Structure formats: structure tokens, C-alpha cells
Amino acid sequence: MLSSPGRQQRRVVVTGLGAVTPAGWGVKAFAQAILSGRTTIGGFTRFDHVAQRTHIAGEVPPEPPTLRRVRGWHRLSNTDRFAVGSALEASQQAGLAWPLADADAAVFFASSTGGLLETERFVHALFDPGVATATRGLLASYSLSSPAEAIARRLGVTAAVETVSSACAASALAIEQALRAIRRGEVEVAFTGGSDCLCVTTYAGFNALRAVDEHPCRPFRADRAGLSLGEGAAVLVLESLDHAVARGAAPLAELMGAGASCDASHMTAPNPDGYWAAEAMRRALADAGLDSSAIDFLNAHGTATPLNDAAEAAAIGLVFGDRAHAVPVEATKGVVGHLLGAAGAVEAVATIVSLRAGTLHPTPESGPVDDALGVDLVLGRPRTSSTLRTAMSANLGFGGANAALVLRRWSEESES
Amino acid sequence: MSDRLERVVVTGVGVVVGACCGIDALATALHASSSLAAGVESRSPYHGEGSATQGVLSIGVDLSPWVPAATGRRMGRPSRFAAAAARMAVLDAGGAAVDDPTSTVVMATAYGAIEATEHLLRVERREGPAMVSPFGFTESVANAAAAHIAIATGAHGPNLTIVQREAGALTAVGRGALEVASRRSRCALVGCAEEMPPILHAFLDRFNALARGTATMTEAARPFDRRRNGFIAAEGAVVLVLESEREARARGARIRAVIRGFASAFDPTAGRLGWGRGHVALGGALTRLLERTSTDRSRVSRVVSGASGSIAGDRLEAHVLHEVWRGSTLPPILAPKGHTGEYGGGFLAAAVLGATQPNAGPTVGFDEVDPDLDVTPHGGGELPASDVTLVTSLAAGGAASWLLLEAV
Numbered sequence: 001m002l003s004s005p006g007r008q009q010r011r012v013v014v015t016g017l018g019a020v021t022p023a024g025w026g027v028k029a030f031a032q033a034i035l036s037g038r039t040t041i042g043g044f045t046r047f048d049h050v051a052q053r054t055h056i057a058g059e060v061p062p063e064p065p066t067l068r069r070v071r072g073w074h075r076l077s078n079t080d081r082f083a084v085g086s087a088l089e090a091s092q093q094a095g096l097a098w099p100l101a102d103a104d105a106a107v108f109f110a111s112s113t114g115g116l117l118e119t120e121r122f123v124h125a126l127f128d129p130g131v132a133t134a135t136r137g138l139l140a141s142y143s144l145s146s147p148a149e150a151i152a153r154r155l156g157v158t159a160a161v162e163t164v165s166s167a168c169a170a171s172a173l174a175i176e177q178a179l180r181a182i183r184r185g186e187v188e189v190a191f192t193g194g195s196d197c198l199c200v201t202t203y204a205g206f207n208a209l210r211a212v213d214e215h216p217c218r219p220f221r222a223d224r225a226g227l228s229l230g231e232g233a234a235v236l237v238l239e240s241l242d243h244a245v246a247r248g249a250a251p252l253a254e255l256m257g258a259g260a261s262c263d264a265s266h267m268t269a270p271n272p273d274g275y276w277a278a279e280a281m282r283r284a285l286a287d288a289g290l291d292s293s294a295i296d297f298l299n300a301h302g303t304a305t306p307l308n309d310a311a312e313a314a315a316i317g318l319v320f321g322d323r324a325h326a327v328p329v330e331a332t333k334g335v336v337g338h339l340l341g342a343a344g345a346v347e348a349v350a351t352i353v354s355l356r357a358g359t360l361h362p363t364p365e366s367g368p369v370d371d372a373l374g375v376d377l378v379l380g381r382p383r384t385s386s387t388l389r390t391a392m393s394a395n396l397g398f399g400g401a402n403a404a405l406v407l408r409r410w411s412e413e414s415e416s
Numbered sequence: 417m418s419d420r421l422e423r424v425v426v427t428g429v430g431v432v433v434g435a436c437c438g439i440d441a442l443a444t445a446l447h448a449s450s451s452l453a454a455g456v457e458s459r460s461p462y463h464g465e466g467s468a469t470q471g472v473l474s475i476g477v478d479l480s481p482w483v484p485a486a487t488g489r490r491m492g493r494p495s496r497f498a499a500a501a502a503r504m505a506v507l508d509a510g511g512a513a514v515d516d517p518t519s520t521v522v523m524a525t526a527y528g529a530i531e532a533t534e535h536l537l538r539v540e541r542r543e544g545p546a547m548v549s550p551f552g553f554t555e556s557v558a559n560a561a562a563a564h565i566a567i568a569t570g571a572h573g574p575n576l577t578i579v580q581r582e583a584g585a586l587t588a589v590g591r592g593a594l595e596v597a598s599r600r601s602r603c604a605l606v607g608c609a610e611e612m613p614p615i616l617h618a619f620l621d622r623f624n625a626l627a628r629g630t631a632t633m634t635e636a637a638r639p640f641d642r643r644r645n646g647f648i649a650a651e652g653a654v655v656l657v658l659e660s661e662r663e664a665r666a667r668g669a670r671i672r673a674v675i676r677g678f679a680s681a682f683d684p685t686a687g688r689l690g691w692g693r694g695h696v697a698l699g700g701a702l703t704r705l706l707e708r709t710s711t712d713r714s715r716v717s718r719v720v721s722g723a724s725g726s727i728a729g730d731r732l733e734a735h736v737l738h739e740v741w742r743g744s745t746l747p748p749i750l751a752p753k754g755h756t757g758e759y760g761g762g763f764l765a766a767a768v769l770g771a772t773q774p775n776a777g778p779t780v781g782f783d784e785v786d787p788d789l790d791v792t793p794h795g796g797g798e799l800p801a802s803d804v805t806l807v808t809s810l811a812a813g814g815a816a817s818w819l820l821l822e823a824v
Contacts, residue, residue: 052545075688107682111579112557116533123537123615126462136622140688144528144558144579149813152682158697161682161815162587163579165528165558173576177591184594201533204545205553260574262521264566267554276572279517398554399563401575 012182013244013251013410016094016237018086018193019349021336022058022230025067025085027093030346031353034335035382037362041216041228041337046078046198047117053207054214057198058230058337070154077115077141080150082233082342083195087151090191094237095249099156106159106187108178109148110170110194112341115141117199147195147233159187165341167397168301169260170194171234172344172405176258178238188243193345195233202340203229209268211305217338219302219331219363220309220377222370227303230337234345236352241415251410253352256290256390259283263400269307270396274314280402281319281394288406290390292320295327295406297360299351299393300375302331303338308396313373315394328383329375330354334363344395348405351393355409359384421597425824426672426768427664428509428657430501430607432479433762434472434650438504442756442765447777447796451636451755452762453648460614468626470635471612472650472757483568492529492555495564497653498609501761502565505605509657511667513603515570520601521562522576522592523655524584524608526759528558531613561609565655573601582722582729583680583809584608585764586817589656590678596658609653610759617649623689625649625812627725637725637758638781639751640734640791647724647758654761656768673771676804677709677820683732686814691728698732698816699739702808705818706740713740715804716747720770721793722763722809724753725781733810734789748800751793754780763809771805771821774798 019026022040023033033040044059060082067073067085076084091098096105118138125134141150145163152161160181164174171194178190206212206229213226244251261280263271270277285292301312317324332350339346354360365380394404408414429439434452436442445452456471474497479488482500491499506514513519532555539547554560559577566575574595578588585608592606620626627646629635638644664671681701685692706713719737723730737746750770755777756762770776778796785792802823810816 114579120537123534124541127538127541139619139622142619143526143581143813145581145584145813145815146688149682149686149688149815152814153684153686156684157682158684158694158701159682160680161580162591162680165525165577165579166562166575167557167559170559173574176574177576180594180598200540201536201553201556204540204548205536205550205556207545208548208550208553210550260576261517262563262566262572262575264570264572264575266567267560267563268550279572397559398557399559399575400566401559401563403574 010183011241012179012238012255013241014236014253014255014352015239015244015249015251016090017349018089018235019346020060020082020085021232021346022060023336024061025064026089034332034350034361035359037364037380039216039335039364047200052203054212056228058228060232076150077118078197079111079114079195080141080147083147084150084154086193086233086235087191090235090237091155100189104187105157105189106181107148107152107157107161108174108190108192110164110174110341111144111147111196112165112167112170113196113199113202114144114146116201117197120200151191166401167399168340168343169395169397169401169403170341172395172403173260175348175405176260176403179255179258182238182240189239191235192238193235194342196231196340196342198229198231217304217333218366219304219334220369220373220375221367223367224304224306224309226305228337230339232339232346233342234349236348253355253410254408254414256406256408257284257288258405259287260403265400268398270311272311274311274318277311277315277396277402278318281315281392281404284404284406294390295392296388297328297330297391299330299332299347301394301396302333309373312396313375316375325374325376327376328360329377330361331363347393351391351407355388355391358386358388422599423661424593424596424658424675425661425664426656427512427659427669428505429765429768430504430655431765432474432497432501433652433756433760434474435477437477439765443769446752446755446766449778451780453757456617457614460618462615462618467621468628468635470648471617472648473612474652491564492532492560493611494529494561494609498523498561499564499568501653501655502568502605505655505657506569510669512657512659514605516602518573518601519571519603520573520592520595521565521571522578522588522604522606523562524578524588525558525610526581526584527616529556529560530616531611532556534615565605571605580815581811581813583811583815583817585761586807586809586819587680589819592658593675593678596660604658605655606658607655607764608761610651612649612651620649636781637754639723639725639754639779640730640789640793641782642784642786644725644727644730647726650757650760650762652760652762654765671824673768674822674824676822677705679705680817683814688813690812691732691810692814695732695735695739698736702736702740702818709820711804711820716806717800717803718770718805719747719749720767720805720807721749721751723751724758729810731789733808734791749791749793750776751779767807772802772823
């Protein structure tokens with residue numbers, strides 16, 4: 001009798017957004033950056049990369065002074081700071097009074113690095129004891145669950161706090177977990193998203209895979225040559241529609257559905273035919289009770305590696321069929337880079353920004369689109385449309401983890 | 417999809433814990449009067465003077481019957497443990513639809529693939545980034561074990577890796593069970609995998625998390641004991657096969673236990689590295705789980721406790737139980753981490769055994785009641801008839817998870 005309160009298929013809405021990206025601290029800076037179509041990827045100082053093969057990334061600028069006054073801020077790792085900064089922004093927009101009633105709020109979060117940057121400093125100090133000191137404090141945020149716990153501690157959350165670490169699909173999967181928990185009635189409100197920081201391990205690792213471009217990444221372009229790493233976080237406040245309405249909150253969007261799958265074929269390379277990535281998209285559509293014709297645009301994973309973009313384009317073809325060439329595709333990573341465990345959340349925020357602005361954000365113009373992929377990439381300039389209503393955001397990760405979300409712009413008619 | 421939730425059962429268990437391969441080997445070990453711990457490589461460059469020396473390690477265990485060497489050499493140790501445990505679990509379940517397109521994998525890890533990360537950093541530092549192995553990097557990601565399970569079994573449903581420290585394993589079981597209960601997934605492979613290389617063992621020791629020997633007592637985990645001073649770190653993997661009771665009965669599968677309920681909560685009074693004092697709120701969350709599943713406390717015939725020998729963790733665990741039982745006599749409490757150590761899944765497998773077996777071994781390490789805790793764990797021998805078993809995990813950092821298992 002594994003039970004829930006029996007309130008399945010409750011509608012779930014987004015009432016708050018927060019983002020920390022290479023464009024700055026806050027959704028406003030992020031929205032301006034993506035709508036401008038200018039890349040934020042460039043030189044960075046997070047760690048010494050002189051000996052690395054490449055020398056660019058999307059680096060988050062220093063935090064605003066107001067955040068430095070948050071209690072315990074100086075003890076948090078960078079990843080935790082991005083997470084807490086995003087959560088505070090999202091909760092403020094949602095207008096949630098804290099602490100919420102007992103057991104009403106949960107955190108479903110994602111991270112692929114946690115406090116790995118600080119742990120690297122500890123380990124390097126162990127390797128070279130004369131050069132640096134291995135203080136325990138550097139290890140305190142090591143756990144990948146630390147960002148979720150930092151949010152929960154800051155906001156006084158007492159219900160579930162869970163972390164998903166499934167590579168680049170992690171935060172989309174965490175958002176799905178939050179959606180299901182609210183639908184089941186486990187909680188009324190969930191803080192969900194992801195946070196990750198640039199670090200030596202991922203930078204050297206992706207370079208070892210020859211998956212990093214020496215120039216800012218060019219998703220779906222004919223001459224694409226790999227990804228650009230980035231860092232940052234995004235948080236979405238999800239809540240049941242009933243709860244939002246009861247407290248007079250203004251929904252920003254509705255999370256209509258989510259789906260996931262696994263290639264189950266290779267640790268790094270996506271299934272080239274895109275079948276299982278397409279299956280995640282189909283499952284998200286089925287969960288939303290929609291068919292593919294309802295999707296007005298897709299925010300793609302679009303890493304700009306030759307294999308990923310080809311597999312994703314194949315998946316788009318399988319899902320959208322004859323419409324595949326006509327469904328506009330956004331590729332947010334061209335602006336901010338690949339935020340790994342935070343990518344799905346940041347791109348969900350980008351999708352909501354586009355839905356609400358009625359404007360598809362462009363990826364920076366640099367080279368022709370790969371015609372062989374057959375995608376309608378929004379390139380160079382934003383595209384405005386009065387008919388944008390429903391969108392999909394997709395993510396594909398290491399280990400073949402695929403996830404997709406379906407989001408709908410909120411309007412007065414949505415409530416009925 | 418029907419709104420009605422399916423009953424979910426455990427039909428397979430795969431175990432790689434210490435030197436134990438398989439659930440039967442672990443069951444035998446749990447009846448012994450000594451733990452599974454052995455000496456660790458405590459003279460690694462990371463360990464200091466007088467550091468802890470014990471761990472439950474799976475070094476030298478022959479996994480080739482489940483993971484051929486040609487496949488295993490491309491995996492990190494947690495992935496090998498997990499893939500082997502998954503194959504054992506699938507065999508144990510005997511015909512479960514793990515390769516169904518909807519079948520899900522939900523695995524937990526507390527620390528991920530530390531050895532691969534350490535190796536990458538060492539090479540990057542000593543020999544330069546150009547010498548970093550792409551293979552090592554792909555095995556350094558936390559979801560490597562879950563991915564290898566999917567590759568090994570053909571599970572194409574959602575593939576999740578949960579990281580919630582000591583609460584992760586039960587959370588993975590709970591989330592996987594909900595996937596099956598809601599009929600989104602026909603089958604679920606759930607559990608946890610962990611490795612305990614010297615660097616991680618030394619890190620835990622630096623935070624005073626591990627048990628230490630003293631002039632008067634040996635180094636050992638002492639769950640609930642007055643003299644407890646830390647846990648024994650462990651590695652390994654445990655995977656359970658979950659499916660609907662309807663499907664399991666239809667194919668004549670052996671049902672090891674029913675998953676009756678799951679809940680998780682958070683104690684915001686906990687710091688980043690330890691346990692808090694939020695037993696009242698956590699007790700409330702556990703009480704709500706019992707109420708939501710219509711489980712009167714009197715039906716809880718056993719508790720399989722996550723107490724590990726941690727000073728603050730065991731205190732919180734005891735106080736939460738007393739908060740729920742409120743002066744009534746606590747059910748018999750099994751504390752298998754005295755045998756299995758912390759992490760690596762031994763506890764999860766022990767919980768399945770503890771929920772169903774008519775007797776249990778002694779609580780290794782327990783000798784003296786702590787008056788602050790007022791808990792005396794099971795001393796070994798026969799148990800009352802099993803009905804509902806409460807399984808608990810309170811994690812450092814504040815997370816908590818509980819499972820209710822029901823005997824068939």
C-alpha cells in the first residue's frame with residue numbers, strides 16, 4: 001500500500017524563477033543576455049587553466065554585495081552560493097512567506113559538481129603540502145547534495161530534500177521529481193533546479209574527451225567543434241495550482257508534463273539514431289496530454305558536439321515528423337555555455353522567458369547551420385511571435401540519461 | 417493510466433558488500449558475532465597519525481561471474497559493484513521485465529566515484545592536462561553506476577542517481593517504487609553503490625566521523641552504545657528488483673517483501689556536516705507516514721535502524737523513535753550497520769532480510785545502554801512474527817528517509 005493522498009494529476013505551475021549565470025546574478029540579466037544573442041563565453045579566472053587545451057568558459061561574475069550579508073555566505077562553496085542566490089530570487093518572486101507551514105515545501109535539486117572546486121583545492125594542497133594548506137573547511141561542501149541542503153537550511157524547508165546527479169540531464173530530472181511530488185500531493189511547493197561551478201575535473205575531463213571547442217560553442221552549426229563549459233544555477237518555484245490560487249500568487253507558466261528515458265548503450269556517446277531521446281520527448285508529451293503539434297518551439301540540449309547535435313536532431317525528426325524542419329529551436333548554450341547539472345533548469349528558465357516575452361531567443365551568429373540536421377535554429381536575431389504558447393525543453397546526459405519538460409505560458413484562460 | 421497505485425514488491429536482491437557476494441552470504445554474515453570490517457590502507461598519504469584503520473571493503477572479490485573482465489576493466493569500482501549486484505538481483509528475481517522500455521534505474525551514492533576523480537586530479541597536477549584519460553573522466557561522474565546498470569540490463573526507462581548522503585539508498589528505493597506504483601515503469605532496479613578508497617576514508621576520518629580505537633576498546637561501530645564514537649566506512653553495492661505485486665504473482669515470482677510506504681523529510685537544524693536536533697519535526701514526518709499508510713504503531717513489529725555508531729546521528733535516531741512511540745515500548749530494533757558499516761548498501765540488503773526473517777544476529781558493537789538514548793537494540797535470536805518493518809535513515813546534513821516494508 002505504497003500510498004499518496006490520492007491527488008494525482010494536480011496542475012502544477014511555476015510561480016518564481018531565479019538564475020545565476022555567466023550573464024550575471026538574476027533572471028533579468030540572463031533574459032537580457034539570451035534575447036540579445038550575444039555570448040557570455042570568454043576568458044575566465046575561476047582556476048588556473050594555462051596548461052589546459054582550451055581557455056574559455058562561461059564564468060559567473062562576483063555576487064552583488066547584498067548577498068554577502070546573508071548569514072553563513074562566506075562558508076558556502078561557489079555552487080552553494082549560486083544555488084542559494086537563485087533560490088532567494090525565486091522565493092521572492094513567488095512571494096512565499098517563510099517559513100512555510102510544516103511539510104508544505106520540498107527541494108528537488110541537481111548538481112554534478114557540488115563543492116568540487118573547493119575539494120580540488122584541498123586535494124591539491126595534499127599533493128603539494130608546501131604550497132597550500134588543506135583546511136577541512138574546503139571539504140565541508142563537497143557533497144553533491146550540499147546545494148539542495150543549503151537552500152533548505154536557508155529557507156527552513158522540512159519536507160523532502162533530494163538531489164539528482166544524473167550528469168547533464170540532472171536538473172530536468174529533478175524538475176520531473178518535483179512535478180510528480182506535487183501531483184501526488186506529497187507537498188504543495190517545491191524548489192527545484194540545479195547548480196554547478198566550473199572546476200578542474202570537468203574542464204580537464206571534457207578536454208580529454210576532445211569535447212570542448214577552442215571558441216565559443218556553436219550549436220547545430222556545420223562547423224561546430226564541441227561544447228563550452230559554463231557555471232551557474234537556476235531555481236524554479238513549483239506549486240500546485242490550487243495552492244498558488246489560494247494565496248493569490250501569479251503563475252508564470254504551467255509545467256504540463258515531463259518524461260525521461262535512457263539510451264542504455266554507451267557511457268558518453270548518445271544513441272546516434274536519437275530513438276531514446278525521442279522517447280523521453282514523447283513521454284513528456286504523453287504526460288502533458290498533448291501531441292507534438294502543440295509544441296510551438298523547442299529549447300534544445302544543443303551542446304554543439306558533433307555527436308550530440310546529430311542525435312538530438314534525429315530525435316526531433318522522430319518526434320515532430322513532417323514538422324521537424326518548421327519547429328523553431330533555441331540553443332541557450334551558445335549564450336552561456338554548458339552548465340552541466342544546472343543546464344536543464346537554466347534552459348527551463350530560458351524557455352519560460354521566451355514564452356512570456358513572446359520572443360524566441362537566438363543563439364549567437366557564427367557560421368552556417370548544419371543543413372544535414374534539418375533543424376530551424378533561431379540564429380543571430382530574436383524571433384517574435386504572438387502565438388507562442390507551449391514549448392519543450394530537452395536535455396541529454398552522460399550515461400544516456402534523457403529528459404524533457406513541456407511548459408505552457410500562463411494566461412488568464414489557463415486557469416479554467 | 418489509472419489513478420490507483422499498484423502495490424510494489426521486492427522480487428530480487430543483489431549484494432556486493434565487503435567479501436559477501438549474494439544475499440545468502442550476507443544473511444550468514446549478519447548472524448556472526450563480528451562485523452565485516454577489515455583493515456584499510458591507512459598508511460596512505462592522506463591518513464594522519466592515529467587515524468581510523470577499519471573499513472568494510474570489497475577488495476579482491478571475484479565479480480567475474482557477473483561482470484566479465486573485458487567489460488569490467490572499462491568500469492570504475494562503484495560501477496563494477498553496481499553492475500554485478502544488478503545482475504545478481506535480476507537472476508534472483510527470475511524473469512522480471514527489467515529490459516522493458518519503461519523499466520527504471522534509481523541508484524544512490526553518497527560520494528560518487530572518488531577514486532576516478534582523485535586519479536584525474538593527480539594526473540592533471542603531476543603530468544599535465546594532456547595526460548588526463550577520457551575513460552577516467554567518464555567514470556568519475558556520479559551516475560556512472562546507474563548508467564552501467566542500464567547498459568547491462570537494457571533498462572530504458574528513467575535513469576536517476578540520487579545523492580542524499582546516508583538517506584540516499586532509501587530515497588532511491590522509495591522513488592523507484594513510486595515509478596512502479598504509478599505504472600510509469602514496469603520494473604525498477606534500485607539501490608546504491610559506493611567505493612571507499614583511502615582518500616575518502618581519510619576525509620571522513622578528518623571530520624571525526626569514523627570510529628576510533630582507544631586504550632580500552634577496539635575500533636568498531638557501536639550503534640546506540642554509550643561508548644560509540646563513529647561509524648565504520650563501507651563500500652559495495654546493493655540492487656533490488658521492484659515490480660508490481662500483480663505482475664510478480666502472475667509470473668509466480670518469489671516475493672521477498674512488500675513496499676508499504678516511503679517518506680522523506682529534512683531537518684534544517686542540521687549543520688553542513690552533522691546531525692541536528694529536530695527530532696520533534698522528524699518524528700512528525702514519520703508519524704504522518706504511518707498515518708498515511710494506515711499503519712498503527714502496534715503493527716510495526718521491527719525497526720531496522722540506520723544507527724551507525726555516530727554520536728549525534730544515533731542520538732537523533734533514538735529521539736525520533738521515542739517521539740513517535742511516545743512512551744510506549746519500542747519494537748525490536750535491529751542495527752545492522754554494526755556488521756555492514758555505513759554506505760555501500762549493506763544496510764539496505766540487511767533491511768530486506770530484517771523485514772522477513774524469523775530471527776536475527778546480535779547487534780555487533782552494542783554493549784552498554786546510553787541513558788540519553790534509552791535504546792537497547794536486538795541482542796540476537798528469535799524475533800516476533802513480522803508484520804510491518806520500519807526502515808530508517810537519518811543523514812548528516814539534515815535529510816531523512818523512511819521505508820515501510822511488509823512481510824508476505
